[in-house]
Amino acid sequence: MPVDPIQEQLIQARRNQILDAATTAFAQKGYHRATIQDVAKVAGIAAGTIYNYFENKTALLMGILERLNETERRDDDMSQMLKMDSHTFTQHYLRRRFEVLTQNGFEIFQIVLSEVLIDSDLRAIYMAQVIEPTFALAENYYAQAVGSGKIRSDADIALMLRLTSATVVGILVLRILGDREIVGKWDQIPDLLTTMMLDGILPPKGDV
Amino acid sequence: MPVDPIQEQLIQARRNQILDAATTAFAQKGYHRATIQDVAKVAGIAAGTIYNYFENKTALLMGILERLNETERRDDDMSQMLKMDSHTFTQHYLRRRFEVLTQNGFEIFQIVLSEVLIDSDLRAIYMAQVIEPTFALAENYYAQAVGSGKIRSDADIALMLRLTSATVVGILVLRILGDREIVGKWDQIPDLLTTMMLDGILPPKGDV
Amino acid sequence: MPVDPIQEQLIQARRNQILDAATTAFAQKGYHRATIQDVAKVAGIAAGTIYNYFENKTALLMGILERLNETERRDDDMSQMLKMDSHTFTQHYLRRRFEVLTQNGFEIFQIVLSEVLIDSDLRAIYMAQVIEPTFALAENYYAQAVGSGKIRSDADIALMLRLTSATVVGILVLRILGDREIVGKWDQIPDLLTTMMLDGILPPKGDV
Amino acid sequence: MPVDPIQEQLIQARRNQILDAATTAFAQKGYHRATIQDVAKVAGIAAGTIYNYFENKTALLMGILERLNETERRDDDMSQMLKMDSHTFTQHYLRRRFEVLTQNGFEIFQIVLSEVLIDSDLRAIYMAQVIEPTFALAENYYAQAVGSGKIRSDADIALMLRLTSATVVGILVLRILGDREIVGKWDQIPDLLTTMMLDGILPPKGDV
DNA sequence: CATGAATGAGAGTTCATTCAT
DNA sequence: GATGAATGAACTCTCATTCAT
Secondary structure, eight states: OOOOHHHHHHHHHHHHHHHHHHHHHHHHHOTTTSOHHHHHHHHTSOHHHHHHHOSSHHHHHHHHHHHHHHHHHTOOOOTTGGGSOHHHHHHHHHHHHHHHHHHHOHHHHHHHHHHHTTOHHHHHHHIIIIIHHHHHHHHHHHHHHHHTTSSOTTSOHHHHHHHHHHHHHHHHHHHHHTOHHHHHTGGGHHHHHHHHHHHOSSOOGGGO | OOOOHHHHHHHHHHHHHHHHHHHHHHHHHOTTTSOHHHHHHHHTSOHHHHHHHOSSHHHHHHHHHHHHHHHHHSOOOOTTGGGSOHHHHHHHHHHHHHHHHHHHOHHHHHHHHHHHTTOHHHHHHHIIIIIHHHHHHHHHHHHHHHHTTSSOTTSOHHHHHHHHHHHHHHHHHHHHHTOHHHHHTGGGHHHHHHHHHHHOSSOOGGGO | OOOOHHHHHHHHHHHHHHHHHHHHHHHHHOTTTSOHHHHHHHHTSOHHHHHHHOSSHHHHHHHHHHHHHHHHHSOOOTTTGGGSOHHHHHHHHHHHHHHHHHHHOHHHHHHHHHHHTTOHHHHHHHIIIIIHHHHHHHHHHHHHHHHTTSSOTTSOHHHHHHHHHHHHHHHHHHHHHTOHHHHHTGGGHHHHHHHHHHHOSSOOGGGO | OOOOHHHHHHHHHHHHHHHHHHHHHHHHHOTTTSOHHHHHHHHTSOHHHHHHHOSSHHHHHHHHHHHHHHHHHSOOOOTTGGGSOHHHHHHHHHHHHHHHHHHHOHHHHHHHHHHHTTOHHHHHHHIIIIIHHHHHHHHHHHHHHHHTTSSOTTSOHHHHHHHHHHHHHHHHHHHHHTOHHHHHTGGGHHHHHHHHHHHOSSOOGGGO
């Protein structure tokens, strides 16, 4: 069956419309409490129509996760970043991560994270497809950075990267939880985090 | 109506038995997918009995959260910690936090976190009763530490504390998600984190 | 409105195409489990098109039944058969019935029978239009046969005919159920049945 | 878990109550058209209660079939029948089969037959557990009868038995379809059938 | 006349909650 | 206080039917 490109576009548009609605509905009530009717109502279509585009409710969740993945991957021309010094690199890296978070809307992470904590199948997918790639580039960079003496050689790179990423994840969680400091100073965070991570919270040695 | 203390103890024992079962059941299947029958089966009692001790299913979740609070608060004689230097204090503080996490079992955070991300009422309670107190002591200490020049005075204390806590939260999330680095090196994390936070990931100045 | 005969033929062709598809689809999944989409797919047309030719799903079933009727009636020039002796007549009659069954495909009886057992409206139609006519001719013949002494006069003709027809129906059912003896020896059955019915299963009197 | 015999009886009673209701409801509307609500209404209980006793709607059908099996098997002390002459044996056998049909109520066969024609899984079960055993005894007897010269030795026993059983099945079908002759003379059928099968419909040789 | 996306009523099924025992 | 059978509202999903294109 030859694919009509216009048909294909219409189908994609409808799928996106439904996924947008699902994101909204799931974020408001949570995946389980939100019904297909809720999603349909938000999308402004009949409930049955959703099943012309998605096999079942779970597929909606998967669809949201897939779209998230695409966004995550869509960028990251990191070739230049490897030439930067530690500070600039870290700064760029964190800014980029925060942009991705901000652009996607936090709802999407709210949904995905809360389900991922519960559903072990989803968890495996999420780890492999979202979390791990988030580590990948930095891991590559830091390995080189250690080699060239930019970073302390006694460090456990793998673990330290987890801690760094954990910080980003944790900030996201606190943001979703509604912490006012985090929400209010969202844009300053990447740079503050850069400083904190590179130099620590102690006063500069020379200052004492 | 005077309360019979023995009756009271029996009631508390039964409540705890049910909450333990609920924790187990919710952790396995998630709050929504776990049924009251599941909880009852784990507890070794009839489903109806649960309703003699808890108003409804939501109350089970609240009960779990309350018990978590009690644990969090049960300790923390921090009076001595205020006399410590920055490194020792931070180390103590992080070790303490990780102990609490480990002792409670991660399941409980898995349950609470996933629901808290969804349910805005629960979220408000959780923020006020669990997250905020976790900040409180440190906030107090660091304010003093800045005053006495132990910490760089240009820092945004409130925000920096959020970032620190975010790291702990994020580590917990990654642990729940099953990250192998985090799981394998769990016990080393508090100390590594202490170093990283205080000194940063840059090599010591003198090394260059 | 004068009917364009070419139009009429096209319509009939399309109706037959759809009924063929419906027969196939219904036989595979059963009337209820087969969807209009299934029928459309087998027919190679769109689902909506079916509704240009049939009022609803039930009408498809009726259409199948009607076509069955036409086949049943299409032949049966029985004028010569009345001149035959009992054995030849019975043999011809049974062979003819089995041909009809075989030609139509058993699927059609599978569909019709299963629905007829359930739907009382359909049942009335089926009785009046299919079963009863099947009796008619034979009834006529046997009445004459009794009159001329070819058949025992103490017999209850009407009932005996039902039993004979019942045998044919039952054989069909067993065939649909997949009985191996019946399936394997299908072609021998009319003649065996002729012998059995006329002479019984007892050994010939003279043999003893 | 030790089984409380009174509990067990109550459960069986409720199961039977539900199966009775299901038989009624399915016979009226057919298995597919009858809803669980219909069954519940007939049984005078809530729809959900049915699911405490049967896994799903299919299990209701299976339950009906199982009860039918039990009835079929409940009897048949055929040891004496083997001593009978052909006529008495056949008469007893057919009478017995008709009794079973009559006692169970025709609805049950209406339901089972119509589903069995459609569902190939069910068909296999039905063949193995209901139809085949119905053949078994007779097959045994007739084999002996042929050996002792009571039945013509040129007969294909296996096939002839199918034809006999087919007749019973066919009579049942015609009865369900509402044929008046069959319904009206139901009780005479076994004996008439006996005569017809043994002696054929031809007039006795000596009569000519 | 053909199409097939959209519809929404209605089905089977689950499960929190109640209450007679 | 403990039980667990009964309840029925609410959910997901299916599919006959319609109708704009």
